[in-house]
Amino acid sequence: MFDLSGQVALITGSSRGIGLAAAQALGRQGATVIINGRDPAVLEQAREGLASQGIHALALPFDITDIDQAVQAVDEVSKTVEKIDILFSNAGVQHREKLLTFPLPDFERVVFANLTAQWALGRHIARGMDARGYGRIIFTGSITALLGRREITAYTAAKAAMHGLVRQWAAELAESGITVNAIAPGYIKTELTTKLWNDPEFTAWLENRVPLKKWGDPDDIAAALVFLAARESRFVTGQVLVVDGGMSSSM
Template identity: 80%
Template sequence: MFDLSGQVALITGSSRGIGLAAARALGLQGATVIINGRDASSLARARDYLAAEGIDTLVLPFDITNIDQSIGAVDTVLKTVGKIDIFFSNAGIQHREKLLDFPLSEFERVVFANLTAQWALGRHVAAGMHEQGYGRIIFTGSITALLGRREVTAYTAAKAAMHGIVRQWATELSASGITVNAIAPGYIKTELTTRLWTDPEFTAWLENRVPMKKWGEPDDVASTLVFLAARESRYITGQVVVVDGGLSSSM
C-alpha cells in the first residue's frame, strides 16, 4: 500500500523542516521528488541528504512569492519531466507582532506569501493535473486557523482562507480525478518555530496543554502527507487533517 513508484512530487519549501521530511517520506515510497527553495546551498544539502537515502531527486529553485518565476519553473518541469502527480504546497513565512502594532505592510506580505502565491501556483499545477486526469494537491494549513493565537494575525488569516480554498477547490476539481486536502500542523519543531521551542516557558505551556505532552516532529506531518498523496486516499477530498497531538480536541 501507498506505493508511489512512477509518480512525480513537487514540494515547495523543501530544503528543511516539514518540507524536507515530506520529500524523504514520498521518496522512500518510490516517488521522484522535486525539491524547492530560494537558497541554492540549502537545496544542494537537501539533495545530497535525499540522494544518500537512494531517493530520485530533482532541484527546482524559485521564490514562491515571485509568481511569474514559480509558474515558469513548473512549466520547465512539465516540459522536461512530463507531469506532476503530487503537489505539496508547503512554503510559507511568518511575522509575529501584537495585533495593535502589526504593520499593514507585514500583513500584506504574509498573506501574499501564504495565500495568494499558493493559490496562483496551485492553480497552475492543477491545470496540468486536469489534463492528465489525476492529481493530489495538499496544502499546509495551520492549527491557528482553528484556534486563535496571539501575535500571528496575518498568518491566521491566510491559513483560514487556505482551509476554505481546500473545500472550494475540491468542489471544482474532483471530477478531474484530483483530490485537494490540507494538513494543519500543531506545534511542530522546525526552524519556523525556533523562537517558540527555544523558549522554556512556552515549551512548558505546550507540554501542559497538548495531551501527548510534547512537540510534534516533521515526520509526524510527513507520514500524514504520504497517505493523502497515495492512490488509496482517492475518496478523501476537501478535508483539513489536523496533526497536533490532540491540542485542538482538549480544553
C-alpha cells in the same frame, strides 16, 4: 499500500523542516521528488542528502512569492519529468507582532506568501492534472486557523482562508480526478518555530496543554502526507487533517 512508484511530487519549501521530511517520506515510497527553496546552495545540499538515501530528487530553486518565476520554473522542470502528480504546497512565512502595532505591509506580505502565491502556483499545476485526469494537491494549513493565538494575525487570516480554499477547490476539481486536502500541523519543531521551542516557558505550557505532552516532529506531518498523496486516499477530498497531538480536541 501507498506505493508511489512512477509518480512525481513537487514539494515547495522543502530544503529543511516539514518540507524536507515530506520529500524523504514520498521518496521512500518510490516517488520522484522535486524539492524547492530560495537558496540554490542549501537546496542542492538537501538534494544530495536525499540522493544518498536512494531517493530520486531534483532541485528546483524559486521563490514562491515571485509568481512568474515560480510558474516558469515549474514549466521548465516539466520538460524533464513530463508531469506532476502530487503537489505539497508547503512554503510559507511568518511575522509575529501584536495586533495593534502590526504593520499593514507585513500583513499583506504574509497573506500573499501564505495564500495568494499558493493559489496561483497551485492553480497552474492543477491545469496539468486536469488534462491528465489525476492529481493530488495538499496544502499546509495550520492549527491557528482553528484556535486563535496572539501576535500572528496575518498568518491566521491566511491559513483560515486556505482551509476554505481546500473545500472550494475540492468541489471544483473533483470531476477532474483531483483530490484537494490540507494538513493542519500543531506545534512542530521547525525553523519557523525556533523562537517558541527555544522558550522554556512556552515549551512547559505546550507540554501541559497537548495531551501527548510534547512537540511534534516533521516526520509526524510527513506520514500524514503520504496517505493524502497516495491513490488509496481517493475518497478523501476537501478535508483538513489536523496533526497536533490532540491539542485542538481537548480543553
